[in-house]
């Protein structure tokens with residue numbers, strides 16, 4: 001079991017999660033809605049990303065003192081599950097399902113839901129997500145369904161529900177309409193054959209030239225449409241006369257002459273001969289073709305592509321449907337609900353329309369109707385679940401009249417804080433402005449059944465809003481124990497108007513209606529938990545992927561808006577949530593989608609085993625601006641592991657190794673500039689994280705801890721108003737380990753006084769204690785692990801039961817502000833001096849006499865005059881230069897490269913010491929081991945060693961150093977001289 005798994009076990013054993021909620025009894029409530037995932041297949045990185053965001057935010061606000069119950073939920077219904085089962089059972093059509101029996105089919109759906117849920121649970125737990133898995137809600141529970149009914153009934157009472165015959169996006173394989181926002185989830189680039197065809201005019205010998213990308217719609221043609229203000233012309237080519245838009249003449253190949261120019265309005269009312277006569281074969285009483293087969297004027301017609309003349313088939317296009325309705329054209333289907341031609345289409349009957357295209361084209365060619373053919377590639381909508389190309393299809397369906405409440409949708413959006421912010425008026429806001437009526441009924445099986453009944457006699461329709469109401473209004477029978485089909489299908493109601501029997505309309509809810517009802521249905525509102533739901537609505541926070549702007553975020557908003565047009569306890573004019581974080585996709589390193597086929601991503605389980613969930617979490621939180629797409633790779637997670645998880649662990653290990661086991665109390669504040677600096681840095685980190693978390697900006701908050709790009713000015717304030725806003729901070733962990741600890745190493749390992757050791761170790765302890773709490777929401781495992789080692793008996797037993805630290809304002813004073821800027825000056829100067837050394841080709845181990853630096857470096861100044869000497873010694877130590885001079889009259893850093901004999905000797909000495917230390921390490925000796933050194937040298941270096949013997953012994957923790965004829969050992973080359981030495985523990 002690795003470290004993280006042990007921590008999971010500890011959390012479980014002590015029930016830390018529930019303690020963290022119980023702890024906050026009576027505190028302010030923070031409301032969170034968990035978007036139910038479709039638990040089909042295994043959870044992927046997208047789920048892990050969303051879950052990390054949710055978990056981090058909720059842990060943060062919990063530590064901040066709020067009470068946050070966390071219930072997960074599962075989306076169990078709808079096409080995703082049905083589709084999976086159809087594949088499993090090799091079912092190709094609805095007919096097969098009905099032959100099998102709806103009951104059996106639904107049973108299969110029901111049992112498959114749970115098989116996937118356990119995979120999800122396991123992965124989410126391993127990521128560290130704290131949630132109530134045992135109390136999960138599921139959309140297939142009767143209680144949940146009853147609340148969905150309640151929602152629909154409320155909308156029904158507000159006259160926001162309507163039955164309508166309209167053209168809808170339609171999946172012929174699933175044999176159901178789908179909503180306009182589902183269409184948006186399945187556009188794909190495809191190649192289709194597009195054709196130009198001739199429609200022969202009745203009055204003269206010209207033909208109207210028409211373009212279409214759906215040849216299969218031609219048999220049902222009933223009209224042509226033109227734009228009345230578009231310019232058209234009649235041309236002659238090889239003895240044939242054609243009419244088309246003037247701006248589209250480029251499609252005519254070869255020589256032609258223009259006979260006359262026409263305005264669109266001149267063409268209106270002109271008749272043409274039907275291309276096919278199949279429609280006439282469908283005998284329906286009272287159908288008249290009087291208004292058919294003529295030129296109509298359509299607002300939607302443009303001359304941007306095609307020929308400026310549009311073929312109209314009322315059954316397969318929204319514009320077509322509207323214009324046909326206006327002109328009283330008949331609505332007759334030549335295509336059945338499975339997308340195949342009916343018998344009346346004698347030449348193509350039984351063929352699936354998309355498959356019939358090529359046969360139709362050959363037929364048109366034979367008859368001389370085809371003018372020309374092209375292959376085009378275009379974006380075509382496909383079923384988001386089964387991948388079949390969608391058709392537009394005229395059919396009876398039920399709509400939520402979203403267009404009626406569009407203004408409220410837009411204004412309720414004003415109350416939402418979007419992360420990233422551009423979504424508010426961009427992708428989401430625009431989508432609301434263009435909102436359409438919502439076709440919410442699926443003619444399917446596995447879903448919450450639509451509670452609408454229709455009278456067989458007088459056609460009265462009734463919506464049922466609860467089980468009690470159902471029982472009251474039904475024809476007597478056994479109480480329904482399962483609200484699903486097929487049981488609900490048997491329930492008949494008594495018509496209140498004529499007393500005849502009413503039957504339920506076919507169909508189940510769009511699963512997005514169900515998930516959109518989640519704020520109410522998860523708690524069986526308003527039948528139970530009424531006070532609680534009303535108190536906690538709307539949610540303080542939700543988080544899901546960007547695609548949900550046209551999915552769950554949208555349906556939540558629509559239903560919340562519809563329910564709160566007046567106050568029924570949920571408030572008036574409310575969105576469903578106040579803050580939302582929207583994440584992008586996780587792609588591979590090259591920007592491709594993660595796919596099983598490409599095998600371009602590691603199994604999450606392997607990543608957990610190798611680098612831990614913390615590393616993955618931190619990568620997901622900080623590597624990419626939230627909302628943008630990720631470039632994922634194993635190496636990048638490894639980098640986080642090294643720079644964050646391992647780095648902070650090493651800081652702790654250093655502390656544990658060197659801190660006095662029995663510390664003595666110190667009473668005065670630290671006077672070492674490094675202590676002052678890191679303590680100030682810590683408070684600024686705390687203060688800024690709070691600020692970013694208040695705005696739900698996780699990217700910026702986490703980058704403060706472990707790195708990533710941060711903007712920040714270097715606007716040093718010289719007046720007394722200290723402004724931390726301008727405080728440009730890098731990664732804290734890097735500053736801690738690569739600056740504070742590195743520069744303080746000697747204070748721990750060879751302290752000048754016990755007191756200084758105390759100061760250093762107590763400073764480091766303060767930093768680590770606070771840092772583990774600061775990191776806890778984001779990297780809960782390592783934080784817990786370190787906390788357990790740092791905590792005192794009186795502290796809570798888990799870091800996640802602690803309060804989130806608040807910045808200690810008293811530390812953030814003028815002094816620490818000046819130190820911060822001065823330290824930046826020092827570190828920038830060091831970098832420049834080291835660069836000068838590199839340029840001159842002189843190693844850092846070779847001491848130099850002096851360096852000169854200007855007063856302003858990278859915009860920073862040294863203003864902390866109290867610490868002047870300490871700060872300057874940092875430069876000296878780090879750059880190995882004896883004297884640092886700040887000069888008024890220079891612009892650039894420069895170094896004195898002249899080497900005196902003394903400097904050379906010192907350089908050699910350092911080289912020898914370094915090799916001895918290296919040898920100690922390689923021999924596996926501990927830092928406390930005392931050693932003896934024997935060396936063999938045949939040059940002037942001997943006198944050097946003798947001269948500095950005491951210093952050498954001190955620096956290497958050696959008790960003796962002597963010369964002898966050793967031939968084997970470590971060899972050092974210094975200039976032209978060679979030293980061989982051996983060491984051993986004494």
Ligand SMILES: [Zn+2]
Nearest residue numbers: 171174383386
């Ligand atoms: Zn489908």
Ligand SMILES: [Zn+2]
Nearest residue numbers: 455458495498
């Ligand atoms: Zn009736």
